[in-house]
Amino acid sequence: MSAKDYISARTKVLCVMGYPIEHSMSPTMHNAAIRALNLNYVYLAFSILPDNLKSAIDGIKAFDIKGINITIPFKQTIIKYLDEVDPVAQEIGAVNTIKNNEGFLSSRNTDAEGAMKALVDAGYKVSGKNILLLGAGGAGRAIAFIVAKESNKIVLSDMDEKRAEKLANEIKRKYGTSIEGKNNSHHVLKEESKKADILINATPIGMYPNINKSPIPSEFLHKDLFVFDIIYNPLKTKLLKDATEKGCTTLSGLNMLVNQGALAFEWWTNKKPNIDLMKNKIIEVLGMVK
Numbered sequence: 130m131s132a133k134d135y136i137s138a139r140t141k142v143l144c145v146m147g148y149p150i151e152h153s154m155s156p157t158m159h160n161a162a163i164r165a166l167n168l169n170y171v172y173l174a175f176s177i178l179p180d181n182l183k184s185a186i187d188g189i190k191a192f193d194i195k196g197i198n199i200t201i202p203f204k205q206t207i208i209k210y211l212d213e214v215d216p217v218a219q220e221i222g223a224v225n226t227i228k229n230n231e232g233f234l235s236s237r238n239t240d241a242e243g244a245m246k247a248l249v250d251a252g253y254k255v256s257g258k259n260i261l262l263l264g265a266g267g268a269g270r271a272i273a274f275i276v277a278k279e280s281n282k283i284v285l286s287d288m289d290e291k292r293a294e295k296l297a298n299e300i301k302r303k304y305g306t307s308i309e310g311k312n313n314s315h316h317v318l319k320e321e322s323k324k325a326d327i328l329i330n331a332t333p334i335g336m337y338p339n340i341n342k343s344p345i346p347s348e349f350l351h352k353d354l355f356v357f358d359i360i361y362n363p364l365k366t367k368l369l370k371d372a373t374e375k376g377c378t379t380l381s382g383l384n385m386l387v388n389q390g391a392l393a394f395e396w397w398t399n400k401k402p403n404i405d406l407m408k409n410k411i412i413e414v415l416g417m418v419k
């Protein structure tokens with residue numbers, strides 16, 4: 130009997146940890162890739178209450194979970210429990226992938242690389258562009274650091290103006306990028322969207338189940354904007370629907386999700402997963418045709 134047919138006493142465990150976690154498509158895409166390669170792994174999702182994060186880390190070690198994805202809201206708070214954080218993740222200040230080597234926890238951030246590859250594959254060049262980035266949390270930080278190396282100007286807008294300003298200052302110090310941190314008032318969104326070439330949503334606004342919400346009023350969108358919503362559930366968020374109506378070119382979070390997942394998968398298993406299979410499985414499960 131082959132490994133893909135059954136779970137045995139030798140099956141190695143991979144997982145994603147977050148709160149909430151029910152929206153996650155990571156088990157769907159990783160298990161599809163595992164089965165296609167006939168590997169003896171299984172990928173699960175764990176809902177971890179924020180107060181239980183430290184116990185969850187002890188659990189990873191006790192149960193010898195081999196690879197872990199970290200999602201909302203732990204990407205920054207988990208760092209203090211890890212043994213090694215790679216230089217990119219250290220710079221970003223957020224991790225999304227952990228590898229457990231006999232209790233030694235190494236970590237990386239594959240969100241930044243995954244997002245940039247999604248933009249490049251969509252034919253979008255960030256170089257010299259004005260970027261309006263909504264959300265300065267875990268994913269927003271990853272994206273801000275990677276686009277900062279090439280963009281002309283970045284405006285970061287967050288619920289918490291101080292958080293956006295702090296991130297803008299870190300990036301300015303590191304790369305000398307022209308970057309400002311602002312709040313998410315209508316005034317800011319209206320004025321900054323006029324000057325932007327690309328709008329990136331790295332907030333959870335519009336994510337399942339709150340699918341009728343958008344982080345920006347539709348009247349602020351204009352046809353010259355490229356709109357990248359990193360949310361992948363639903364594939365077509367309200368923001369992307371509004372943007373399509375305005376004639377904008379759009380990109381969903383699906384490719385970023387699959388890219389960051391494929392990088393993690395390869396790091397854990399030393400095998401290249403089938404990216405198209407992972408993507409198609411998600412589309413199938415979300416019940417939507419792109």
Ligand SMILES: NC(=O)c1ccc[n+]([C@@H]2O[C@H](COP(=O)([O-])OP(=O)(O)OC[C@H]3O[C@@H](n4cnc5c(N)ncnc54)[C@H](OP(=O)(O)O)[C@@H]3O)[C@@H](O)[C@H]2O)c1
Nearest residue numbers: 201264265266267268287288313331332333359382385386
């Ligand atoms: N496609 C992918 O591969 C991928 C990868 C990573 C994340 N994501 C998605 O990206 C979203 C964000 O994830 P995350 O881990 O970065 O979450 P996070 O760490 O909680 O960060 C979200 C940030 O957005 C802020 N925010 C909330 N509402 C806002 C608004 N209306 N305007 C401006 N800022 C607002 C939050 O502020 P408060 O904390 O004060 O509310 C927080 O700073 C989630 O939907 C997640 O599923 C997708």
